[in-house]
Amino acid sequence: MTTTRSVEATIRFPYKRSLGPVMGAFMTALTEQRFLGIRSGERVLCPPREWDPDTAADLSADDLVEVGPAGTVESWTWVSSPSAAHPLDHPFAFALIRLDGADTALLHAVDVASPDALSTGMRVAPRWKAERVGHITDVEAFVPGEVPQGGGGAGAEEPVTMMDYDAAITYTTPVTRNEMRAEAANAEGRFLGLECPACARVYLGGRGFCPIDALELGPEHEVELSQRGTITNYTIIEPVQYPGQTETEPFARVHVLLDGSDVILGYQPVVEFPVGDVRIGARVAAVWNDTKVASGGGIELDGWIPTGEPDDTDPNLVNRIC
Amino acid sequence: MSHQPCAIVGIGQTHHKSRRWDVSLGGLVREAARRALDDAEMDWDDIDAVVIGKAPDLFEGVMKPELYLTDALGATGKPMFRVHTAGSVGGTTGIVASHLVETGRHTRVLAVAYQKQSEGNAQFALGSGKGASLGAGGAFAPFMRSYIQRSGAPLDVGPMVAVKDRLNALKNPYAHLKLENISLETVKASPMMWDPVRYLESCPSSDGACAVVFTDEAGGKAAAAAGRQPAWVLASAVRSEPASFPGRDPVRPQGAIDCAAEIYATVGVSNPREQIDCAELYVPFSWYEPMWLEAHGIADEGAGWRMVESGATALDGDFPVNMSGGVLSSNPIGASGLLRFAEAALQVRGMAGEHQVDGAKVAMAQAYGASAQYFAMWIVANSLDPFGS
Numbered sequence: 001m002t003t004t005r006s007v008e009a010t011i012r013f014p015y016k017r018s019l020g021p022v023m024g025a026f027m028t029a030l031t032e033q034r035f036l037g038i039r040s041g042e043r044v045l046c047p048p049r050e051w052d053p054d055t056a057a058d059l060s061a062d063d064l065v066e067v068g069p070a071g072t073v074e075s076w077t078w079v080s081s082p083s084a085a086h087p088l089d090h091p092f093a094f095a096l097i098r099l100d101g102a103d104t105a106l107l108h109a110v111d112v113a114s115p116d117a118l119s120t121g122m123r124v125a126p127r128w129k130a131e132r133v134g135h136i137t138d139v140e141a142f143v144p145g146e147v148p149q150g151g152g153g154a155g156a157e158e159p160v161t162m163m164d165y166d167a168a169i170t171y172t173t174p175v176t177r178n179e180m181r182a183e184a185a186n187a188e189g190r191f192l193g194l195e196c197p198a199c200a201r202v203y204l205g206g207r208g209f210c211p212i213d214a215l216e217l218g219p220e221h222e223v224e225l226s227q228r229g230t231i232t233n234y235t236i237i238e239p240v241q242y243p244g245q246t247e248t249e250p251f252a253r254v255h256v257l258l259d260g261s262d263v264i265l266g267y268q269p270v271v272e273f274p275v276g277d278v279r280i281g282a283r284v285a286a287v288w289n290d291t292k293v294a295s296g297g298g299i300e301l302d303g304w305i306p307t308g309e310p311d312d313t314d315p316n317l318v319n320r321i322c
Numbered sequence: 323m324s325h326q327p328c329a330i331v332g333i334g335q336t337h338h339k340s341r342r343w344d345v346s347l348g349g350l351v352r353e354a355a356r357r358a359l360d361d362a363e364m365d366w367d368d369i370d371a372v373v374i375g376k377a378p379d380l381f382e383g384v385m386k387p388e389l390y391l392t393d394a395l396g397a398t399g400k401p402m403f404r405v406h407t408a409g410s411v412g413g414t415t416g417i418v419a420s421h422l423v424e425t426g427r428h429t430r431v432l433a434v435a436y437q438k439q440s441e442g443n444a445q446f447a448l449g450s451g452k453g454a455s456l457g458a459g460g461a462f463a464p465f466m467r468s469y470i471q472r473s474g475a476p477l478d479v480g481p482m483v484a485v486k487d488r489l490n491a492l493k494n495p496y497a498h499l500k501l502e503n504i505s506l507e508t509v510k511a512s513p514m515m516w517d518p519v520r521y522l523e524s525c526p527s528s529d530g531a532c533a534v535v536f537t538d539e540a541g542g543k544a545a546a547a548a549g550r551q552p553a554w555v556l557a558s559a560v561r562s563e564p565a566s567f568p569g570r571d572p573v574r575p576q577g578a579i580d581c582a583a584e585i586y587a588t589v590g591v592s593n594p595r596e597q598i599d600c601a602e603l604y605v606p607f608s609w610y611e612p613m614w615l616e617a618h619g620i621a622d623e624g625a626g627w628r629m630v631e632s633g634a635t636a637l638d639g640d641f642p643v644n645m646s647g648g649v650l651s652s653n654p655i656g657a658s659g660l661l662r663f664a665e666a667a668l669q670v671r672g673m674a675g676e677h678q679v680d681g682a683k684v685a686m687a688q689a690y691g692a693s694a695q696y697f698a699m700w701i702v703a704n705s706l707d708p709f710g711s
């Protein structure tokens with residue numbers, strides 16, 4: 001499918017992690033500038049786990065032992081262009097560090113000026129943050145040598161049981177030819193439809209194919225759709241408050257059957273239509289928002305406004321939902 | 323039968339709660355898996371492959387959880403599969419695991435499904451991270467309004483389902499919601515969340531996991547010989563359809579009709595209400611019970627609500643539905659489908675405790691997902707030939 005541009009979007013959310021008995025103890029120890037490993041048979045695992053990674057056997061928090069604070073680099077890679085999510089804002093190494101007394105390696109940053117300063121087998125020690133919360137970033141980075149750096153202050157007053165994890169992902173979605181043509185029509189305050197040449201079903205413009213016939217749809221299948229319609233069904237939503245929620249009051253979403261077609265637009269917003277008045281059969285018209293035109297943007301659909309025409313009283317309207 | 327028989331010999335689940343902050347994510351799935359292994363009298367070493375299912379990654383923000391949880395589930399060095407079918411994923415996870423045994427590829431397979439809703443926010447995730455999320459209730463509300471209109475069902479039927487499932491949950495030690503004093507009045511007095519569905523007609527947000535151990539015919543027969551009743555997977559099917567197209571009926575989706583028809587045909591069921599003893603159906607909002615009874619051919623079109631109203635779907639009715647308390651009582655989304663499938667198996671094994679249906683020999687389970695467009699179903703029985711054909 002032809003595309004000539006993409007839209008970028010970012011999703012972010014403040015997730016939580018419950019740490020469990022072993023990782024909770026490890027994080028608590030970090031606030032005290034200590035590292036814990038866990039004994040599993042002959043081995044000491046650091047970072048510690050609740051289970052043996054090879055056999056899945058249960059491991060007990062009673063078998064936690066202190067390791068480090070210094071350790072040996074077992075392998076490393078150079079990060080020449082750190083992103084915002086990286087632990088340091090200048091070039092650094094990610095390294096597998098086997099802390100003294102441990103048999104497995106911990107992944108962390110090593111802060112040195114250039115890759116020339118790194119070698120497998122080199123000795124490193126942690127540089128602690130002054131403020132520690134029980135997070136792997138309580139260690140700012142490891143540095144060459146045997147002696148821990150930084151730190152100070154007291155450990156956590158209560159055991160650390162939870163961790164915040166602010167996740168964000170930015171992704172780009174290609175805009176298809178059909179979507180661009182539909183947007184262009186919207187920018188003129190029009191709705192574009194696409195009629196399948198096989199089954200004659202009409203879809204709102206932008207769709208790339210008929211899902212029934214698996215046929216690609218294109219400009220040759222375009223039809224003009226009405227800007228008026230009838231509400232066939234609706235819901236009134238009591239908004240749940242979550243990070244990023246934009247609604248505070250109950251809001252309506254309506255299904256609109258466009259005049260002279262089978263096209264139903266689902267879950268549409270309404271304009272100047274109090275939630276208590278929203279009903280099946282109400283006649284509505286598209287409301288376009290042209291506030292972005294002055295700044296070079298297009299017209300966008302704001303929602304659907306009552307026209308004042310008499311309601312459609314067909315009792316089967318409620319079933320027109322797809 | 324064109325494939326080898328498959329038996330369920332181990333079932334485990336966590337106690338489902340709003341927040342299982344006492345355990346890590348790995349600890350949560352291990353709690354269910356350990357119980358399933360104990361039930362099967364197996365250990366991690368005995369398992370050949372692991373199949374894992376959960377709702378989309380935005381729910382907890384753990385990307386590729388099948389990699390993150392590999393060693394927690396004893397899958398180091400073993401095949402590990404992730405299944406994605408939105409809310410129906412728990413059911414599909416069980417089906418994929420059963421297929422691995424039925425094809426003869428593996429002998430003992432562990433299926434695990436989970437959700438830790440407290441680590442994120444379902445409304446956020448269902449709204450693709452944007453404001454004004456409809457939530458599942460908002461998305462399904464128009465479908466339920468359509469059902470109410472076309473069936474002519476009395477408006478009390480939805481609340482009746484909500485009461486029935488919550489009373490069943492009081493008998494299930496693992497259920498999340500324990501609403502001792504629930505009644506039609508309290509349900510009808512609860513706030514309207516997604517008109518026409520009220521707060522107490524909606525599922526909770528839960529943390530929880532479910533695990534099932536599948537094995538081959540020899541393993542199933544060995545368990546039976548040792549006095550541990552297996553559940554035999556007699557039929558399974560999945561179907562999906564697009565979320566919207568002109569002519570789609572989301573109240574009676576063709577995918578649901580076809581999926582049910584396939585499992586009935588496989589087992590030789592011509593009258594599901596007579597021949598099947600009980601069912602666990604994915605009912606996250608009250609009206610979905612009569613809707614699915616009809617779309618799955620258990621009741622005639624327009625008559626599902628009469629089964630609810632008459633008490634036929636109660637624990638002591640002639641066709642009990644959601645004996646466990648259902649999704650309305652516990653909803654760790656990704657696990658919810660497998661919990662339905664596991665409860666059907668518990669029933670035919672005679673191991674459902676206080677929510678056991680007397681003499682249950684054949685049970686059906688269903689899960690659905692996304693815009694009521696993904697379906698997973700199976701029929702399990704206490705023998706390979708329950709109808710004596």
Ligand SMILES: [Zn+2]
Nearest residue numbers: 196199210213
């Ligand atoms: Zn077509």
